[in-house]
Amino acid sequence: MKRICLFLFFSLTFYCRLAHAQLGEIGIYPLDLQMGARPLGMGAAFSGLADDVNCLLYNPGGMAWAKGISLTFRDFDNITAVQAYPTGLGSSLGLAVVTSKVSDVPVMGGTANSNSNILVLSFGTKLNFLPVFYKQPALQRLGIGINIKGLLTQTLRRTGQPDRSATGWDMDLGLLWKGSDWWTAGISLQNILPAKALGGGLLKWDVGGEEGIPATEKLAFSARIIGDLGSPIFMEERELVLNGELDFSSLHPTLLRIGGEYGFNKTYFFRAGVMQQYKPGEVSAALNLGAGYRNPDWGVDVVSYREPLRQESQTYISILYFPKEWVVVEKLEVEKPAVMLETAIEKISLEDNIVTYNDRIEVFGKVKPGVEVYVNGLRAFTAEDNTFKVVIPLQPEKNLIVVEARYEGEKKVWKYKVLRKAKVVIAEEKQIEQQLKKALTPEEKEALRKKEQEIKERRSKVEELVTLGVIEVSPEAEFKLQASVTRGEMATWLAKSTGLPLPKVERDLFLDVKRDHPLAPFIKLVVDWDLLKPYPDGTFRPEASVSKEEGEKLFKILKVKG
Amino acid sequence: MKHKYLIIALTFFNLAIPPVHAQKPAEAEEYMTKGEAVMLISATDFMKKKISELLSWTIGYDINKVSRVRLTPTINYVKAVPKKVPPDGRTVLEVLASVDDPGGLRNIAGVRADLSSIGKLPNTTLVDNGLFGDKKAGDGIFTLQTSVSPQVGLGPKDISIAVANKKGWLALAKTTLDIRKNPAIIEAQAARRETLVSITVKVDNPGRVEDVKSVVADLSGLGLSERTYLGNSGLAGDLSAGDDTWTLQFNLSDSVAPGEYSIPLEVINLAGGRGTGAVAVTVSK
Numbered sequence: 078m079k080r081i082c083l084f085l086f087f088s089l090t091f092y093c094r095l096a097h098a099q100l101g102e103i104g105i106y107p108l109d110l111q112m113g114a115r116p117l118g119m120g121a122a123f124s125g126l127a128d129d130v131n132c133l134l135y136n137p138g139g140m141a142w143a144k145g146i147s148l149t150f151r152d153f154d155n156i157t158a159v160q161a162y163p164t165g166l167g168s169s170l171g172l173a174v175v176t177s178k179v180s181d182v183p184v185m186g187g188t189a190n191s192n193s194n195i196l197v198l199s200f201g202t203k204l205n206f207l208p209v210f211y212k213q214p215a216l217q218r219l220g221i222g223i224n225i226k227g228l229l230t231q232t233l234r235r236t237g238q239p240d241r242s243a244t245g246w247d248m249d250l251g252l253l254w255k256g257s258d259w260w261t262a263g264i265s266l267q268n269i270l271p272a273k274a275l276g277g278g279l280l281k282w283d284v285g286g287e288e289g290i291p292a293t294e295k296l297a298f299s300a301r302i303i304g305d306l307g308s309p310i311f312m313e314e315r316e317l318v319l320n321g322e323l324d325f326s327s328l329h330p331t332l333l334r335i336g337g338e339y340g341f342n343k344t345y346f347f348r349a350g351v352m353q354q355y356k357p358g359e360v361s362a363a364l365n366l367g368a369g370y371r372n373p374d375w376g377v378d379v380v381s382y383r384e385p386l387r388q389e390s391q392t393y394i395s396i397l398y399f400p401k402e403w404v405v406v407e408k409l410e411v412e413k414p415a416v417m418l419e420t421a422i423e424k425i426s427l428e429d430n431i432v433t434y435n436d437r438i439e440v441f442g443k444v445k446p447g448v449e450v451y452v453n454g455l456r457a458f459t460a461e462d463n464t465f466k467v468v469i470p471l472q473p474e475k476n477l478i479v480v481e482a483r484y485e486g487e488k489k490v491w492k493y494k495v496l497r498k499a500k501v502v503i504a505e506e507k508q509i510e511q512q513l514k515k516a517l518t519p520e521e522k523e524a525l526r527k528k529e530q531e532i533k534e535r536r537s538k539v540e541e542l543v544t545l546g547v548i549e550v551s552p553e554a555e556f557k558l559q560a561s562v563t564r565g566e567m568a569t570w571l572a573k574s575t576g577l578p579l580p581k582v583e584r585d586l587f588l589d590v591k592r593d594h595p596l597a598p599f600i601k602l603v604v605d606w607d608l609l610k611p612y613p614d615g616t617f618r619p620e621a622s623v624s625k626e627e628g629e630k631l632f633k634i635l636k637v638k639g
Numbered sequence: 640m641k642h643k644y645l646i647i648a649l650t651f652f653n654l655a656i657p658p659v660h661a662q663k664p665a666e667a668e669e670y671m672t673k674g675e676a677v678m679l680i681s682a683t684d685f686m687k688k689k690i691s692e693l694l695s696w697t698i699g700y701d702i703n704k705v706s707r708v709r710l711t712p713t714i715n716y717v718k719a720v721p722k723k724v725p726p727d728g729r730t731v732l733e734v735l736a737s738v739d740d741p742g743g744l745r746n747i748a749g750v751r752a753d754l755s756s757i758g759k760l761p762n763t764t765l766v767d768n769g770l771f772g773d774k775k776a777g778d779g780i781f782t783l784q785t786s787v788s789p790q791v792g793l794g795p796k797d798i799s800i801a802v803a804n805k806k807g808w809l810a811l812a813k814t815t816l817d818i819r820k821n822p823a824i825i826e827a828q829a830a831r832r833e834t835l836v837s838i839t840v841k842v843d844n845p846g847r848v849e850d851v852k853s854v855v856a857d858l859s860g861l862g863l864s865e866r867t868y869l870g871n872s873g874l875a876g877d878l879s880a881g882d883d884t885w886t887l888q889f890n891l892s893d894s895v896a897p898g899e900y901s902i903p904l905e906v907i908n909l910a911g912g913r914g915t916g917a918v919a920v921t922v923s924k
Contacts, residue, residue, distance in 0.1 A: 311702045430696050441807075455711050456811065458748075458803040467807035470708050474693065477704040494700045496693070535674050538681045541690050547680065558674030567676060574686050628671035632679045 104356035114378035118367020119336030120350020125297030137222025138253030140201020145399030154178035171199030187236020217486020258307030421482035441466035565619030725910035758788025824916030
């Protein structure tokens with residue numbers, strides 16, 4: 078089987094049908110569609126990524142996941158509109174209209190002008206739409222697609238030659254394999270129809286004669302090196318995608334295209350790519366640069382691209398629209414409605430950026446029928462009414478809760494940030510509450526409320542230090558703000574707050590601090606750094622209170638005003 | 640690196656400002672309160688940075704902050720007994736699942752099996768109450784007794800088991816059944832001592848051994864009955880009653896000519912399945 082595939086691949090590579098190539102000898106290949114500001118921004122190395130509607134032009138294998146509309150234009154003569162409509166069955170229908178004009182191309186004896194109008198019908202799906210493959214996880218990640226490309230009109234005007242026009246059609250096949258969450262690979266076979274097969278595979282000129290349409294095969298790879306969960310390098314709100322592609326054709330040497338995209342906050346994108354291109358007798362390479370902006374429903378991309386025939390720099394702009402609910406058939410069956418993963422979770426109890434004192438959090442909600450819910454990688458039980466409810470333990474400080482909706486091999490991830498702060502009971506806060514209840518005059522109440530506010534602010538600071546592990550307060554104990562701080566406590570808090578590594582204590586430190594004293598490492602650290610001094614009698618007195626003067630001097634060292 | 644800067648800063652300040660000498664607190668001396676100490680520590684540059692990072696929603700929420708505590712129940716094993724079952728609607732099929740949970744067995748909310756592949760309900764409960772085929776209550780081995788519907792096609796069928804705990808977590812596992820109707824003769828031997836011939840036949844019956852209706856040998860080639868029944872009663876040469884081996888003993892007549900005879904064997908079960916085989920009996924002078 079492998080041999081057959083390789084044979085087909087390389088036979089297509091060397092399959093070229095140029096009779097008298099009017100367009101080919103100028104370097105115009107109307108059915109070689111490389112449009113879209115985003116793909117061009119990545120050096121047109123897009124067949125391995127194929128993750129937006131422009132995949133229709135580069136690798137129809139990506140159509141299995143594509144949706145939305147893209148409108149790309151340079152001027153009124155060069156406009157490309159691409160659309161992909163998900164069917165709700167793990168497949169999409171696509172339509173593209175491409176109109177392009179190339180003017181004043183220098184040719185022997187003058188110049189040439191070309192106009193073309195192309196219509197592309199596309200269909201992409203995952204093989205698991207077949208019942209026998211329905212639950213095959215590997216096939217849920219494999220997209221296949223086909224394009225039927227019709228050249229509706231192609232006109233050519235050359236100096237000293239009669240104007241002519243042509244029509245024709247051809248076909249593309251594409252495969253896209255989503256190897257994992259972070260890499261994909263693709264093969265795109267373009268213009269594969271043999272000449273005259275089904276009346277296609279060539280252009281027919283109105284003045285007589287035919288011209289072959291050169292086939293191109295693309296072998297491509299894409300990797301999201303930096304990105305969200307599942308990427309080799311995790312960086313929140315940052316993404317780096319690298320793409321590579323080899324283009325084979327009998328018409329020209331193998332072309333290399335490499336490019337990348339760096340994204341911030343899933344909103345702003347910068348792109349760069351090196352794009353090798355061919356014109357008769359010459360392979361050129363150019364650096365393409367692009368940028369993009371994404372909104373949840375729409376986006377805009379721009380690229381600076383070097384056109385090979387006239388070696389001039391051109392700017393393309395693309396506008397994309399991809400609403401969440403965008404499906405041809407909303408409900409295929411009553412029992413099994415089509416699921417758009419973006420809306421797979423109908424409701425969930427979590428909000429982003431939660432602050433809590435609790436050591437656990439309940440996550441509950443409702444999903445669409447057939448959707449599996451995973452929380453932190455673990456499967457949640459979904460009841461018959463499609464509700465779920467799980468309890469997650471929270472560690473002190475920061476917690477990330479990852480909720481995944483999985484449906485037929487596809488998944489969508491939501492992340493929620495939870496800060497678990499330590500709860501501290503302040504003894505004085507209780508006293509103030511009681512005093513407030515007993516207060517009679519408004520002045521007295523006002524004074525107490527002011528004091529209560531101060532205590533609350535201090536409680537907040539205590540909680541922060543307890544959360545960070547600087548201060549230890551057992552959950553059942555009360556923290557007395559007015560109690561004097563001991564030298565042992567101060568040593569511990571200072572040592573922990575600085576984060577300096579604790580020294581080894583190999584011998585007794587002071588008369589009252591033996592080497593096995595629980596605070597010995599902390600005391601040694603603060604004494605070594607002259608933050609606290611021992612007493613002249615050779616003791617440290619960890620239980621003694623820190624005097625105001627001593628404390629003020631200490632924090633002066635630490636550049637804190639009392 | 641962070642420590643390096645801190646150490647440099649501390650060294651600088653230690654050189655610039657005279658060291659603090661601890662004084663024995665006098666009776667009337669004021670002491671620093673814990674509240675004051677907390678505010679001052681919070682005001683240090685290094686603590687301000689840490690607190691700012693703690694309260695920031697854009698720093699530190701990475702993959703390491705995802706809890707990896709094991710919360711789901713554990714399925715130690717799932718098995719179906721017998722492994723091969725006829726689609727007769729009467730042969731008892733036991734599905735057993737040994738489960739556990741980080742919160743103990745009391746935290747198990749339920750164990751369910753999807754029996755749709757064998758023509759039964761997709762959400763059938765397994766029990767661990769010592770009843771309905773469950774051998775011992777509370778041992779973590781949940782049991783279900785069912786049968787395979789006669790409408791079910793032959794071949795391997797998956798039975799998936801879902802275990803949910805009271806915290807809402809789910810664990811899944813599956814076992815595979817072989818739905819077969821026909822019994823198979825997996826071994827047939829003939830032994831001869833003078834005129835006494837013993838034929839032993841080992842049968843693999845989908846379901847239980849008790850559901851084998853008959854094992855028959857066609858001895859017409861040896862001048863005996865066309866349908867002679869083999870026994871599994873522990874008598875007449877059969878070593879053990881109720882096992883998977885059937886035995887027949889008979890005497891050869893003198894009139895049987897020497898040679899090798901192939902004796903056809905047939906096994907029929909209560910599900911209406913049929914299996915055939917043969918055993919060679921050599922007759923010599």
